[in-house]
Amino acid sequence: MSIMWSQPAIFNVLDPWYEISPGVFVGMVPGQGSPVGQFAVQNRQALQAIINLAQASNDQSGPYYGALIVFPGHSGPATQGGTGEDAGGEYLIQAPGDGTAAIPITINWPLRFLGTGNAKLTYFIPPDDPDFLPGDMFSVETSGTGEGTNIGGMTFEDLLFHYPAITTSDTIPIPQWAAIHTVLAGVENFRIVRCTFADCPIAVWFEQALDCSILQCFINYSANAGFGLILGNGQNMGDTNSAKQIFVTDYDAARYAQWKKRLTRLKVSGCVTCGKKYPPRLRHLLDFDHSPDLVKRFGAKRFNIANGAMRSNRAVALELRKCRLRCRSCHQGVTRARRKRQAKKAA
Numbered sequence: 121m122s123i124m125w126s127q128p129a130i131f132n133v134l135d136p137w138y139e140i141s142p143g144v145f146v147g148m149v150p151g152q153g154s155p156v157g158q159f160a161v162q163n164r165q166a167l168q169a170i171i172n173l174a175q176a177s178n179d180q181s182g183p184y185y186g187a188l189i190v191f192p193g194h195s196g197p198a199t200q201g202g203t204g205e206d207a208g209g210e211y212l213i214q215a216p217g218d219g220t221a222a223i224p225i226t227i228n229w230p231l232r233f234l235g236t237g238n239a240k241l242t243y244f245i246p247p248d249d250p251d252f253l254p255g256d257m258f259s260v261e262t263s264g265t266g267e268g269t270n271i272g273g274m275t276f277e278d279l280l281f282h283y284p285a286i287t288t289s290d291t292i293p294i295p296q297w298a299a300i301h302t303v304l305a306g307v308e309n310f311r312i313v314r315c316t317f318a319d320c321p322i323a324v325w326f327e328q329a330l331d332c333s334i335l336q337c338f339i340n341y342s343a344n345a346g347f348g349l350i351l352g353n354g355q356n357m358g359d360t361n362s363a364k365q366i367f368v369t370d371y372d373a374a375r376y377a378q379w380k381k382r383l384t385r386l387k388v389s390g391c392v393t394c395g396k397k398y399p400p401r402l403r404h405l406l407d408f409d410h411s412p413d414l415v416k417r418f419g420a421k422r423f424n425i426a427n428g429a430m431r432s433n434r435a436v437a438l439e440l441r442k443c444r445l446r447c448r449s450c451h452q453g454v455t456r457a458r459r460k461r462q463a464k465k466a467a
């Protein structure tokens with residue numbers, strides 16, 4: 121049987137691409153399974169088979185359109201340590217257990233991994249196997265056999281990567297297992313977009329990488345401590361392949377830039393004490409000073425306006441009512457005078 125693909129080929133991980141026994145084809149199976157982890161080994165094998173097919177879907181003579189691998193997500197937001205209810209988009213993946221990556225990938229042609237919702241990839245550690253040696257979830261390198269060594273890279277998009285709780289202590293350090301690890305020959309143009317890394321000992325480790333991006337991702341820890349991002353390997357200092365030109369942005373950066381603009385606009389009126397006005401580029405010299413009389417009227421100080429980037433517009437507006445705008449020197453003068461009065465009062 122020969123399989124034909126349109127290009128770029130699209131692979132749904134739920135479709136039966138993997139020949140688990142002669143003539144029997146299966147796909148990945150979402151959910152916890154019964155017992156938990158029932159499908160974790162099959163999921164690893166199926167995903168590996170799908171990646172191999174996706175790579176093969178590119179005509180070796182070119183042109184190279186790449187391939188898309190789709191993980192259907194579930195209806196609700198993925199939850200850590202979920203109960204299995206509505207776990208339609210959680211895929212448990214069990215590695216071989218010898219410390220090697222669950223899914224080693226050698227890129228020949230562009231690959232795009234896409235979650236359709238909150239698809240969650242959980243690194244499964246079998247609870248009844250004390251000899252099981254965990255490791256990376258995905259390790260990625262370039263084969264060098266494609267068109268050049270890096271022909272369009274690889275993207276992980278809208279996926280949640282999750283590791284279970286791992287016991288660490290003063291003597292047992294955080295393990296060096298990464299959800300995504302670029303190794304050896306490294307990768308170029310590797311993009312991680314809108315992904316969440318939950319409790320991964322290392323979320324992303326660009327050991328050898330060039331022109332790679334992490335965009336609008338979340339990295340959080342509740343059950344484990346870990347490292348969000350590691351660049352390089354700390355050994356090959358002169359190595360031309362070590363991680364470089366890594367671009368990282370997130371929602372907060374965009375929000376902060378917006379906030380700085382807003383803050384500049386809010387300071388248009390200048391100092392209430394000396395009356396001096398400042399051009400936009402010098403308005404960082406103006407402070408919003410919490411005035412005791414206004415605090416008495418509008419409530420206790422909740423935060424410094426300068427730190428308002430992550431507050432709601434309403435919270436900022438309520439806080440602004442308690443403040444008067446003053447230049448740095450007038451602010452200091454007024455504060456000194458206030459302290460003097462308070463000291464007199466106390467005496």
Ligand SMILES: [Zn+2]
Nearest residue numbers: 391394447450
């Ligand atoms: Zn002033």
